Structure formats: C-alpha cells, structure tokens
Amino acid sequence: MYAAVVTRFGGPEVLQLQELPDPTPGPGQVAIDVSHAAVGLIDAYIRQGRFENQPGMPTPPFVPGLEVAGTVRALGEGVSGLRVGEPVVTLTGAGGGQDGYASIAVVDAALAVSLDGLGVDPAAAVAALPNAASAWASLTQLAHIKEGDRLLVHGALGGLASAFPGVAKSLGAGRVVGTARRSSLEGARASALPYDEVVAGEELIEAVGETRFEIVVDPVGGQVRTDSLQVMAPFGRMLLVGNAAGDWEHSVRTNDLWLRNLALYGFSGGVYFPTHPEQVRPAAQGAIAAITQGLVDIRTESIPAAEAAEAHRRVEKGGIGGRIVLTF
Ligand SMILES: NC(=O)c1ccc[n+]([C@@H]2O[C@H](COP(=O)([O-])OP(=O)(O)OC[C@H]3O[C@@H](n4cnc5c(N)ncnc54)[C@H](OP(=O)(O)O)[C@@H]3O)[C@@H](O)[C@H]2O)c1
Structure with a gap:
C-alpha cells in the first residue's frame, strides 16, 4: 500500500508519500480499501507534536488521519454484519488511533459504518458523517x-x-x-x-x-x-x-x-466512540438522518494523497470554508 507518513514532528513538509507493507485485520477489525481520507486540524496538531508524550498518541514515523471512506477489503476473525466490498465510512481512527492517510486502513469493525444503499458519495460521507x-x-x-x-x-x-x-x-x-x-x-x-x-x-x-x-x-x-x-x-x-x-x-x-x-x-x-461502541450505531443513524435530509451539505474539496502536505498547509492557514479530503 502507499501512505502519507509523518516522518518526524514538524511542519507540513514532514508528510511524505511512502510504500508500506499491506496491513491485515486482527480479530474484530476490518481492512478497508480507502478511496478518501478526511483532513482535520487535529491531524495538523498531532503532526506538529503538540500532543507528544500524551498516552495513546503516535510517535514518528506514523500515518496520520482519523476518518476514511472506502470499501471493505477483508474481515478479521469474529467480524459479522459487514461483507467484503461493502462501502463504509469510519467514525474515528484505526483501532482508536490513526492510520487514515493510506490506501489500505485497518480499523475496529465497531467503528465502521455501512453506506450501503444510502446513495451518499464517499467524499461527502467522510467529510460529514x-x-x-x-x-x-x-x-x-x-x-x-x-x-x-x-x-x-x-x-x-x-x-x-x-x-x-x-x-x-x-x-x-x-x-x-x-x-x-x-x-x-x-x-x-x-x-x-x-x-x-x-x-x-x-x-x-x-x-x-x-x-x-x-x-x-x-x-x-x-x-x-x-x-x-x-x-x-x-x-x-x-x-x-x-x-x-x-x-x-x-x-x-x-x-x-x-x-x-x-x-x-x-x-x-476520538475518545468517546472507541470507549462507547454501543453509541456508534445510534450516532451514525442520527448523522445519516440529517445527511440524507440534506442538512449537512459541507463544501468538500478532493485532492490527491500526494498533496497531503499542501492540504495541511491550507488547513493551518484557515479560510477553507469546508473540508479537504485526500483521494487514494
Ligand atoms: N471534539 C471532537 O471530537 C473533534 C472533532 C474534530 C475536530 N475537533 C477540533 O475542533 C477544532 C476545529 O477542527 P476542524 O477540523 O473543524 O478545523 P477546520 O475545519 O479548520 O475549522 C476551523 C474553524 O475555526 C475557525 N477559526 C480558526 N482560527 C480561528 C480564530 N483564530 N478565531 C476564530 N475562528 C477561527 C475557522 O475559521 P476560518 O474559516 O475563518 O479559517 C474554521 O471555521 C480543532 O481544535 C480540532 O482539534 C474536535
């Protein structure tokens, strides 16, 4: 797979596209072929090292990114209710952590929400849901x-x-x-x-x-x-x-x-959903209800993952008026 990697704490230039081994899902996890990964200010804070030494925060090199959309690639042991090929969006980071800016992401199945039959485009879904x-x-x-x-x-x-x-x-x-x-x-x-x-x-x-x-x-x-x-x-x-x-x-x-x-x-x-997995479905349902009523029409701009550093520069500068998502 390929991923935008934070090679060390620092400015946007520390984000570099790299080839990495394909990850496989462990028990209770799913692997996702990522089509879109959302970029947020939190990703920039983590890249800067603002939360360095805080429990649960990654140290370089790591793949940032909390939310992805794509299709299920493989199911880990014990996962039910999702099928290979199913379109999904994840509520927060892989395994409760990071790893979103990658062409394949592994996440806890409990945090993956099916987009099957909703008619919501994956870029809009990862920007809003x-x-x-x-x-x-x-x-x-x-x-x-x-x-x-x-x-x-x-x-x-x-x-x-x-x-x-x-x-x-x-x-x-x-x-x-x-x-x-x-x-x-x-x-x-x-x-x-x-x-x-x-x-x-x-x-x-x-x-x-x-x-x-x-x-x-x-x-x-x-x-x-x-x-x-x-x-x-x-x-x-x-x-x-x-x-x-x-x-x-x-x-x-x-x-x-x-x-x-x-x-x-x-x-x-990012703390609430991994610790309250029973709230994922009702929250996703509530989100989907608002989205399908057209109430969460966020202006979304898709740019290639190779431009992750530029995406971070723009998010830090402000004035975007919506969300940037990386495409894979
Ligand atoms: N609690 C959670 O679960 C959660 C989830 C996601 C994000 N967050 C946090 O929420 C914050 C926003 O993240 P985001 O991803 O939504 O960022 P974002 O898309 O970049 O939005 C930031 C917003 O804040 C405004 N802003 C920036 N600097 C400002 C200033 N000095 N004075 C007044 N307004 C200012 C921006 O206005 P302009 O358009 O004028 O730049 C923009 O409307 C971050 O601190 C992030 O860590 C928390």
Missing part, C-alpha cells in the same frame, strides 16, 4: 438537546462545526446562529448549511442582542469562548470541542458558572 455522529452524540448525551433549544455554533464553516446546525435541526433545535471571523463572514452567510443567521465572532455580544442560547458549540476557543458565557441562557450547556484559535492557555472563571447555572462539557469523538 464522522463529525455529524459526534454532533449527534454530544448534543444528545451531554448537552441533552430539547425541542426548541437555541444553538450558537462557533467557526460556522469549520469541518466539525458544519455538522452541528443540521444535526441540531434534525433533533428539533430552534434558532441556530453561527459565528465566523470577519474575514470568513461572507462565505459563511452564503453557505447551504441550515444556519438561521451568521454573525461576526469578534462582535458576538452586540450582534446577538437579547438572544440567549441554551446550547453553545465551541470548536474555536479563546475570546469567543469567554464572550459566549455572557450570551448563554440559564441552565445553558456549552460543548467544548476544539481549540481552532490556538489559545492553549485559555481559562474560564468557574464562579461565573455556578452563579448563572451554566454547564461546560468537553467532548472528543
């Missing part, structure tokens, strides 16, 4: 979304954020407001995603006026996270799902929380 499953799981299991809840979603067109408005609407949300940086505002307002309004994150408090939100979804962090506390409704829940702004030292005044009955929940799909 894993993040939509995370949106479903975090909105239902942590934020306990209720009919009519108002949502505020930061970084409106980001890969993860894009999944939230549609999944939330399919779960009965009321008004969904997105934020974008001023430089991305025009594109966000023109997007097909079901935002009722998109406002500039830099002017959040003035822009939302009297509106208060039951749920805030924050993959951005930094100042917009601090400002969000002021526009949450009593008993509001904030989902902390990322740090695209790169403010790794951000902190929240906990006394602001108890005084106003607010809750902040951290959520990582």
Whole structure:
C-alpha cells in the first residue's frame, strides 16, 4: 500500500508519500480499501507534536488521519454484519488511533459504518458523517438537546462545526446562529448549511442582542469562548470541542458558572466512540438522518494523497470554508 507518513514532528513538509507493507485485520477489525481520507486540524496538531508524550498518541514515523471512506477489503476473525466490498465510512481512527492517510486502513469493525444503499458519495460521507455522529452524540448525551433549544455554533464553516446546525435541526433545535471571523463572514452567510443567521465572532455580544442560547458549540476557543458565557441562557450547556484559535492557555472563571447555572462539557469523538461502541450505531443513524435530509451539505474539496502536505498547509492557514479530503 502507499501512505502519507509523518516522518518526524514538524511542519507540513514532514508528510511524505511512502510504500508500506499491506496491513491485515486482527480479530474484530476490518481492512478497508480507502478511496478518501478526511483532513482535520487535529491531524495538523498531532503532526506538529503538540500532543507528544500524551498516552495513546503516535510517535514518528506514523500515518496520520482519523476518518476514511472506502470499501471493505477483508474481515478479521469474529467480524459479522459487514461483507467484503461493502462501502463504509469510519467514525474515528484505526483501532482508536490513526492510520487514515493510506490506501489500505485497518480499523475496529465497531467503528465502521455501512453506506450501503444510502446513495451518499464517499467524499461527502467522510467529510460529514464522522463529525455529524459526534454532533449527534454530544448534543444528545451531554448537552441533552430539547425541542426548541437555541444553538450558537462557533467557526460556522469549520469541518466539525458544519455538522452541528443540521444535526441540531434534525433533533428539533430552534434558532441556530453561527459565528465566523470577519474575514470568513461572507462565505459563511452564503453557505447551504441550515444556519438561521451568521454573525461576526469578534462582535458576538452586540450582534446577538437579547438572544440567549441554551446550547453553545465551541470548536474555536479563546475570546469567543469567554464572550459566549455572557450570551448563554440559564441552565445553558456549552460543548467544548476544539481549540481552532490556538489559545492553549485559555481559562474560564468557574464562579461565573455556578452563579448563572451554566454547564461546560468537553467532548472528543476520538475518545468517546472507541470507549462507547454501543453509541456508534445510534450516532451514525442520527448523522445519516440529517445527511440524507440534506442538512449537512459541507463544501468538500478532493485532492490527491500526494498533496497531503499542501492540504495541511491550507488547513493551518484557515479560510477553507469546508473540508479537504485526500483521494487514494
Ligand atoms: N471534539 C471532537 O471530537 C473533534 C472533532 C474534530 C475536530 N475537533 C477540533 O475542533 C477544532 C476545529 O477542527 P476542524 O477540523 O473543524 O478545523 P477546520 O475545519 O479548520 O475549522 C476551523 C474553524 O475555526 C475557525 N477559526 C480558526 N482560527 C480561528 C480564530 N483564530 N478565531 C476564530 N475562528 C477561527 C475557522 O475559521 P476560518 O474559516 O475563518 O479559517 C474554521 O471555521 C480543532 O481544535 C480540532 O482539534 C474536535
């Protein structure tokens, strides 16, 4: 097989296309002939070495990439419910880890979702389905979304954020407001995603006026996270799902929380799904329901795997307005 390999921690140039031995699935795993692998900011953080020495994180050389689409190539011992040739998308990394930027990926069968009969193209599926499953799981299991809840979603067109408005609407949300940086505002307002309004994150408090939100979804962090506390409704829940702004030292005044009955929940799909395999099917069903209703129409750009370094440069620079997927 061939793969884009992180040869050492560093800039995008450390990603190099290499020939590697074909992997075979162990018990409970499937091998997938990969057609598309999604690129996310998390891949860039891991490549940079930002999580070096954290348990479960890979050390170079390794193949990055958490989510792939393709067809089942081989079944490991004890795997049932999938067949060779079946189109699938994976919710998170191979064996709960990495290995996605490769022409063959091996993953835990529990994390592979069949696309059979859905009529969803694999590029669109890998761009939308894993993040939509995370949106479903975090909105239902942590934020306990209720009919009519108002949502505020930061970084409106980001890969993860894009999944939230549609999944939330399919779960009965009321008004969904997105934020974008001023430089991305025009594109966000023109997007097909079901935002009722998109406002500039830099002017959040003035822009939302009297509106208060039951749920805030924050993959951005930094100042917009601090400002969000002021526009949450009593008993509001904030989902902390990322740090695209790169403010790794951000902190929240906990006394602001108890005084106003607010809750902040951290959520990582990469940790949640491997440890809650029973939630994979319901989350995938929830994601598929929103996708097939046309509510998660993410702008997706496919580029060859040989350009993985360029994909990382662009993801780090920002302003993509959707998702990049690598083709194999
Ligand atoms: N919790 C989970 O399960 C999970 C899953 C996937 C990702 N994540 C995390 O979520 C975050 C986003 O990942 P992604 O793959 O969705 O990235 P992405 O597609 O690159 O989206 C990033 C979004 O954040 C915005 N942004 C970037 N820098 C900003 C800044 N300084 N101020 C305000 N907005 C800013 C971008 O706006 P522009 O369009 O203007 O650049 C874009 O909308 C990352 O921290 C990632 O690790 C978590």
